[in-house]
Amino acid sequence: MNAHIAVLPGDGIGPEVTAAAVAVLRGVAGQAFAFTEHAIGGCAIDATGDPLPAATVEACRAADAVLLGAVGGPKWSDPNAPVRPEQGLLALRATLGVYANLRPLRVHPRLAALSPLKAEHLHGVDLVFVRELTGGAYFGRKTREGDVAVDECRYSVAEVERVVRRACELARARRGRLTSVDKANVLETSRLWRATTERIARDYPDVTLEHQLVDSMAMLLLTRPSAYDVIVTENLFGDILTDEAAALAGSLGVSPSASLGDGRRGLYEPIHGSAPDIAGRGVANPIGAILSAALLLRHSLGLDAEAAAVEAAVDAVLDEAELTADLGGHATTQQVTDAVLDRLAARRKVAA
Ligand SMILES: NC(=O)C1=CN([C@@H]2O[C@H](COP(=O)(O)OP(=O)(O)OC[C@H]3O[C@@H](n4cnc5c(N)ncnc54)[C@H](O)[C@@H]3O)[C@@H](O)[C@H]2O)C=CC1
Ligand SMILES: CC(C)CC(=O)C(=O)O
Numbered sequence: 001m002n003a004h005i006a007v008l009p010g011d012g013i014g015p016e017v018t019a020a021a022v023a024v025l026r027g028v029a030g031q032a033f034a035f036t037e038h039a040i041g042g043c044a045i046d047a048t049g050d051p052l053p054a055a056t057v058e059a060c061r062a063a064d065a066v067l068l069g070a071v072g073g074p075k076w077s078d079p080n081a082p083v084r085p086e087q088g089l090l091a092l093r094a095t096l097g098v099y100a101n102l103r104p105l106r107v108h109p110r111l112a113a114l115s116p117l118k119a120e121h122l123h124g125v126d127l128v129f130v131r132e133l134t135g136g137a138y139f140g141r142k143t144r145e146g147d148v149a150v151d152e153c154r155y156s157v158a159e160v161e162r163v164v165r166r167a168c169e170l171a172r173a174r175r176g177r178l179t180s181v182d183k184a185n186v187l188e189t190s191r192l193w194r195a196t197t198e199r200i201a202r203d204y205p206d207v208t209l210e211h212q213l214v215d216s217m218a219m220l221l222l223t224r225p226s227a228y229d230v231i232v233t234e235n236l237f238g239d240i241l242t243d244e245a246a247a248l249a250g251s252l253g254v255s256p257s258a259s260l261g262d263g264r265r266g267l268y269e270p271i272h273g274s275a276p277d278i279a280g281r282g283v284a285n286p287i288g289a290i291l292s293a294a295l296l297l298r299h300s301l302g303l304d305a306e307a308a309a310v311e312a313a314v315d316a317v318l319d320e321a322e323l324t325a326d327l328g329g330h331a332t333t334q335q336v337t338d339a340v341l342d343r344l345a346a347r348r349k350v351a352a
């Protein structure tokens with residue numbers, strides 16, 4: 001397949017983990033992809049003054065899929081800075097119209113020991129968050145007047161409908177259970193969210209819908225994570241709950257994501273940030289980025305078998321290989337990437 005993948009390494013460990021994901025995509029059997037690299041975030045501010053240069057947007061629009069590392073870091077975190085790296089990422093998500101952010105979570109048996117939970121709580125955990133990605137407080141009007149700051153949180157019915165429909169479709173294709181998370185006892189946006197979710201879910205009689213308030217959901221994720229199948233929620237709640245959920249899997253470094261809109265082109269990125277505390281040392285865990293590349297193969301390129309091969313190679317590495325420091329090991333980013341490539345090649349030999 002002659003697909004064009006736009007690669008946006010970004011800042012901190014972003015370039016280290018996207019290099020790993022690109023190496024794995026190059027190792028996928030029988031496929032020749034074209035990769036082009038573009039600036040976003042802090043490095044784009046340094047180069048052009050803009051965290052999302054027009055040339056990057058143009059390249060992403062022309063691509064079949066976009067693979068991103070992470071943006072941000074202390075160099076660009078001055079609260080008085082006129083522009084911040086994170087604005088570039090938010091603008092890219094909005095520009096590409098990728099309103100549904102899928103963040104799957106499974107707990108590999110070897111990593112269960114690293115989780116804050118006991119193994120019996122983790123048995124059978126297999127869930128997907130569908131996080132609304134282009135609305136809510138991250139995109140509302142922001143003002144600062146004297147001692148008062150305001151972040152407007154705004155949702156329209158149409159914005160809720162499309163992401164909830166996506167979550168219902170996903171639940172239908174999985175175990176048929178949908179949990180919608182809101183704060184409807186307090187927030188008007190959440191009351192609109194809940195009413196809209198109930199109405200849309202009526203079109204999916206085979207999907208069982210339950211509602212949870214976000215505060216108790218934060219607790220339930222830790223006490224009975226295996227009870228959940230698909231969890232749909234708004235932007236800010238989803239950002240927080242998915243980092244919490246990633247800890248169940250052993251590390252933020254292993255969680256991938258796919259951000260999808262109505263077309264086939266998606267934006268794929270690990271859920272972690274630029275990890276300035278470990279950047280430049282070659283020790284970042286590349287698995288979140290590599291699994292994001294697998295999601296890219298599946299959702300944007302329709303290469304399901306190839307996606308499954310990458311996921312199986314990662315599982316094999318998690319079974320037995322030396323892992324990075326966040327997972328208690330001593331391996332470098334390159335060693336874990338090479339181990340995934342070895343397993344991919346071995347599977348190819350067996351299949352031949
Ligand atoms: N999608 C993005 O580009 C995101 C960017 N950020 C930005 O990243 C910067 C740092 O934010 P933090 O709050 O420190 O969150 P972070 O996710 O970058 O790091 C949190 C902790 O997890 C560790 N970690 C993260 N990814 C890892 C990996 N692949 N391997 C091993 N350890 C890993 C880090 O070393 C750190 O101890 C900030 O500027 C923030 O705005 C944060 C989240 C998402
Ligand atoms: C804009 C990003 C920094 C927000 C975030 O943490 C995320 O999307 O996971």
Ligand SMILES: [Mg+2]
Pocket residue numbers: 239240243271
């Ligand atoms: Mg986050």
